[in-house]
Amino acid sequence: MSASITNAKPELAIASLKPIDILSSQYSLLYANLQPVLLLSIVLVSFKSLVNDPVSTLLGLAAPIAILQALYCVVCLPSAGQTPPAPLKPGQKKKAAKPGQDVWAKVVV
Numbered sequence: 001m002s003a004s005i006t007n008a009k010p011e012l013a014i015a016s017l018k019p020i021d022i023l024s025s026q027y028s029l030l031y032a033n034l035q036p037v038l039l040l041s042i043v044l045v046s047f048k049s050l051v052n053d054p055v056s057t058l059l060g061l062a063a064p065i066a067i068l069q070a071l072y073c074v075v076c077l078p079s080a081g082q083t084p085p086a087p088l089k090p091g092q093k094k095k096a097a098k099p100g101q102d103v104w105a106k107v108v109v
Helices: 010-015 026-045 049-052 055-074 103-108
Strands: none
Touching: 026 049, 026 055, 049 055
16 A cells, blocks of 8 residues: 655644734734733732632633633734735825724634
């Protein structure tokens, strides 16, 4: 029997490893800087109970941390398939953004 060789395209694998830039809105930048502080403060506040009873503490912390992560995805990351807008050239006016960007598209995807 001969072993089958799959030809994976290395360009696609490398292209998918690029980091995703956060949105440039004021709220997304604020939350992107605030989120690490919130996550660390949760651990620091619950440290004593984490040492005494780690299983129940970690189970109790799973939901708040998941909510913080989901909030980060909705507020800071672009929708799936959406490319961030190109940077403005000097003197170019900013286009009016859609009021209430499709938040549900971010949540569902």
